[in-house]
Amino acid sequence: MSVHTLPTSAATDPIWQAKVHLAAALRLAVLDGLEEGIDNHFTMVVPGRTDQYLLLPYGLHWSEARASDMVVFNDAGETLEGHGVVELSAQCIHAPLHRITGAKVVLHTHQPWATALNMLQHNRLLAASQTAAFFHGRIAYDDHYQGLAKTMAEGERLAAMLGDKHAMFLKNHGVITVGQTVAQAYRRLYKLEKACQTQVLAMGTGEPLEVMSDEVIAEVLQRSPNDRHPIAERERLYFEAMMRVLDRVNPGYAD
Numbered sequence: 001m002s003v004h005t006l007p008t009s010a011a012t013d014p015i016w017q018a019k020v021h022l023a024a025a026l027r028l029a030v031l032d033g034l035e036e037g038i039d040n041h042f043t044m045v046v047p048g049r050t051d052q053y054l055l056l057p058y059g060l061h062w063s064e065a066r067a068s069d070m071v072v073f074n075d076a077g078e079t080l081e082g083h084g085v086v087e088l089s090a091q092c093i094h095a096p097l098h099r100i101t102g103a104k105v106v107l108h109t110h111q112p113w114a115t116a117l118n119m120l121q122h123n124r125l126l127a128a129s130q131t132a133a134f135f136h137g138r139i140a141y142d143d144h145y146q147g148l149a150k151t152m153a154e155g156e157r158l159a160a161m162l163g164d165k166h167a168m169f170l171k172n173h174g175v176i177t178v179g180q181t182v183a184q185a186y187r188r189l190y191k192l193e194k195a196c197q198t199q200v201l202a203m204g205t206g207e208p209l210e211v212m213s214d215e216v217i218a219e220v221l222q223r224s225p226n227d228r229h230p231i232a233e234r235e236r237l238y239f240e241a242m243m244r245v246l247d248r249v250n251p252g253y254a255d
Helices: 014-031 088-102 112-118 152-162 182-203 215-219 232-248
Strands: 040-044 050-053 072-074 079-081 107-111 141-142 167-170 174-179
Touching: 014 040, 014 050, 014 232, 040 088, 040 141, 050 088, 088 107, 088 112, 088 152, 088 232, 107 182, 112 167, 112 174, 112 182, 141 152, 152 167, 152 174, 167 182, 174 182, 182 232
Parallel strands: 141 167
Antiparallel strands: 040 050, 040 107, 050 072, 072 079, 107 174, 167 174
16 A cells, blocks of 8 residues: 655654645545635644644635645734735634644634534534444534624634534534644544534434434444554544545645
């Protein structure tokens, strides 16, 4: 099996590697149907720093994201490195989420199936599939849409609600996933969309959903001591595989 690898010089530079992974995630979001062109945002804390963040500048389509395009910005929304202006909602949502929750990566989209579920009065993701069960107890719900994010106070409100959860449902809006690596956060985003898709499709039949019992959910969440692939390795292998797909269908993200 071939392995996606960075050039030696880039592989030893954690900041460049972070930019490459962020660019890859943005292009993957297009491939997976999770994006809205130039809108929404993926951000990552700059490795080795605590109050500076990587971002694709507003105006570039996610399908053309490159590592060299990434800008560095701060809590004040100032561009410290690179070329481009930081969009206001990226500053107001992402900077507080990083600062308050400690998440290294924050991904926010209006992806269709998750957003469709969040348009419903009863928008809870139910443990009616194995994929959904992995999110049980790990999603925060913001049930009170308050309009466009225009102030840091809005991001601070969301951060307080998110706490230590893996994801957040934003009623009438979209979703957020977080993680300590791009691979972890993106895999959560992708899996979340699949879980929402299958639930909405099942709901469309009009038949009642078969929700798992707490005992079965606990069994799903319990890792086997014989598992040959710990979760961190699964995340890494998944993201490396998807970068190899990009190498074939949309190369250039590592430029």
